[in-house]
Amino acid sequence: xxxxxxxxxxxxxxxxxxxxxxxxxxxxxxxxxxxxxxxxxxxxxxxxxxxxxxxxxxxxxxxxxxxxxxxxxxxxxxxxxxxxxxxxxxxxxxxxxxxxxxxxxxxxxxxxxxxxxxxxxxxxxxxxxxxxxxxxxxxxxxxxxxxxxxxxxxxxxxxxxxxxxxxxxxxxxxxxxxxxxxxxxxxxxxxxxxxxxxxxxxxxxxxxxxxxxxxxxxxxxxxxxxxxxxxxxxxxxxxxxxxxxxxxxxxxxxxxx
Amino acid sequence: xxxxxxxxxxxxxxxxxxxxxxxxxxxxxxxxxxxxxxxxxxxxxxxxxxxxxxxxxxxxxxxxxxxxxxxxxxxxxxxxxxxxxxxxxxxxxxxxxxxxxxxxxxxxxxxxxxxxxxxxxxxxxxxxxxxxxxxxxxxxxxxxxxxxxxxxxxxxxxxxxxxxxxxxxxxxxxxxxxxxxxxxxxxxxxxxxxxxxxxxxxxxxxxxxxxxxxxxxxxxxxxxxxxxxxxxxxxxxx
Numbered sequence: 299x300x301x302x303x304x305x306x307x308x309x310x311x312x313x314x315x316x317x318x319x320x321x322x323x324x325x326x327x328x329x330x331x332x333x334x335x336x337x338x339x340x341x342x343x344x345x346x347x348x349x350x351x352x353x354x355x356x357x358x359x360x361x362x363x364x365x366x367x368x369x370x371x372x373x374x375x376x377x378x379x380x381x382x383x384x385x386x387x388x389x390x391x392x393x394x395x396x397x398x399x400x401x402x403x404x405x406x407x408x409x410x411x412x413x414x415x416x417x418x419x420x421x422x423x424x425x426x427x428x429x430x431x432x433x434x435x436x437x438x439x440x441x442x443x444x445x446x447x448x449x450x451x452x453x454x455x456x457x458x459x460x461x462x463x464x465x466x467x468x469x470x471x472x473x474x475x476x477x478x479x480x481x482x483x484x485x486x487x488x489x490x491x492x493x494x495x496x497x498x499x500x501x502x503x504x505x506x507x508x509x510x511x512x513x514x515x516x517x518x519x520x521x522x523x524x525x526x527x528x529x530x531x532x533x534x535x536x537x538x539x540x541x542x543x544x545x546x547x548x549x550x551x552x553x554x555x
Numbered sequence: 556x557x558x559x560x561x562x563x564x565x566x567x568x569x570x571x572x573x574x575x576x577x578x579x580x581x582x583x584x585x586x587x588x589x590x591x592x593x594x595x596x597x598x599x600x601x602x603x604x605x606x607x608x609x610x611x612x613x614x615x616x617x618x619x620x621x622x623x624x625x626x627x628x629x630x631x632x633x634x635x636x637x638x639x640x641x642x643x644x645x646x647x648x649x650x651x652x653x654x655x656x657x658x659x660x661x662x663x664x665x666x667x668x669x670x671x672x673x674x675x676x677x678x679x680x681x682x683x684x685x686x687x688x689x690x691x692x693x694x695x696x697x698x699x700x701x702x703x704x705x706x707x708x709x710x711x712x713x714x715x716x717x718x719x720x721x722x723x724x725x726x727x728x729x730x731x732x733x734x735x736x737x738x739x740x741x742x743x744x745x746x747x748x749x750x751x752x753x754x755x756x757x758x759x760x761x762x763x764x765x766x767x768x769x770x771x772x773x774x775x776x777x778x779x780x781x782x783x784x785x786x787x788x789x790x791x792x793x
C-alpha cells in the first residue's frame with residue numbers, strides 16, 4: 299500500500315487541524331470546458347474503475363453542503379464582485395476537500411473530481427485576479443495523482459453546449475464580464491480567455507492533454523491508458539513513478555513524495 | 556482630483572482609517588466618536604464596521620450545526636464576507652474621496668485565523684486586494700479588561716468568538732480568555748510589520764479620544780471638506 303504525507307502533497311500551504319493518517323486512495327481530476335465531454339468521461343471512467351474493484355467518490359464544483367446553495371442564490375442576483383465570488387468558490391472547494399475528498403482518500407477510495415482548482419483559478423483570473431493571488435489562494439489544495447485535460451476546439455464546444463442546453467448559458471458565456479452584449483460573441487471571447495489561462499497551467503501543473511474533438515470511446519481509450527499507470531505505480535513503491543508524457547519538475551517531486 | 560490630494564499609501568483620493576483591537580478594547584466607541592467629530596468638521600466620512608453579513612452568519616450557523624466548519628473554511632468564509640464588504644462599502648467611497656473609517660479590517664482576520672492555526676502568509680495573501688490603510692489604530696488592552704467589559708456588556712459570548720472550536724477549554728469564559736490571549740499575541744506580533752499606531756486603551760475614554768484626534772489631524776492637511784456623514788448601514792437601508 300502506498301502512503302504519502304499530507305504536507306508534502308498540497309501546493310505549499312498546510313491545512314490545519316487535519317488527521318495525519320496516510321492517504322491511500324487516488325485523486326484523479328478531469329478538467330475541460332463545458333461541452334468538452336467531461337461528464338460523459340467521468341461516467342465511463344467511474345464504471346470502469348468500479349468494475350476493477352476501485353471504490354469511487356465523485357466531487358465537482360458547487361457541490362459542498364456548506365455553501366453550494368448560497369452560491370447559486372448569489373449567482374441568480376448577479377450581485378457579487380469578482381473577488382467575492384472567487385473566494386466564495388474557494389469556500390465551496392475547501393469544504394469538499396476537507397469533508398469529502400480527504401476522508402475518501404484516507405479510506406482508500408479513488409476520488410474522481412469533475413474539475414478542480416484549475417477551473418476555479420482560471421475563472422478568477424479572467425475576472426481580474428492575478429495569477430499569483432489565485433495560485434496562493436488554492437495552495438492548500440491536495441496535488442492530484444493525475445490531471446486530465448479534455449481539450450476541444452471552441453466550435454466543438456459551442457455546438458455541444460447549444461445541443462445540451464438549447465442555448466448558451468449566461469455564466470458559461472462570461473456575460474458578467476461585459477465582453478460583448480452578443481452572447482454568441484461573448485461565449486467565444488470568454489472561452490478563449492479561459493483557455494489561455496488553462497494553457498499555462500498545462501505545463502505548470504503537469505496536465506495530460508487529451509484530444510476531445512473525437513468520439514467518447516476514442517477519448518475514453520486514452521483516459522484508461524493514463525489512469526492505468528497510476529494504479530500500476532502503486533504496486534511497487536520502491537522506484538519512482540515512470541512519467542508517460544510531459545511531466546514537469548513539480549509534478550515529479552509530487553510523485554516522489 | 557489633484558494628484559497631491561491622493562493618499563501616498565494606496566493612491567486613492569480618499570483616506571482609510573482603521574480601528575483594530577480585542578473585543579471590549581473600546582475601538583468601536585472611538586471609531587464612532589471619530590466619525591462624528593470628522594463629520595461635524597465638514598469632512599465626507601464613511602463609517603463601516605465588520606459585522607458578519609447574513610450570508611456568513613447563516614453559513615456559520617449551518618456549519619456549526621453539522622460540525623462542518625474547519626479553520627480553513629472558517630477563514631475563507633470570512634474572507635468572502637470581507638471581500639463583499641470591501642467591494643461594496645470600502646473601495647467605492649475610497650475612490651470617491653471619502654474618509655473611510657473601518658471598525659475592524661483585514662488585520663482582524665490575520666490575527667483570528669493565525670490563532671486558529673491557519674498559515675499566516677496564506678491568510679495575508681488572500682487579503683492582498685485590500686490596500687494598506689493610511690492609519691491603523693491598535694487598541695491595546697489587557698485581556699482581563701477585554702473579558703471584564705465583555706461580561707459587563709451582558710452580550711452572549713458566541714461559540715466561535717470564544718474559540719470553542721479549538722478545544723481550549725470546556726467552559727465558555729475560560730475558552731474566551733485563552734482565545735483572546737492568542738489574539739492579543741498575534742496583534743502584538745503585527746505591530747511593527749503592519750505599522751500599527753498603538754493606542755493604550757485601558758484609560759478614560761476621553762483621554763483616548765484626545766490622542767486619536769491628535770494622531771488624525773496631520774492626515775487631514777489639504778483634504779477637502781463637505782458636511783456629510785454617511786454610514787454604511789444607512790446607505791443600504793433604503
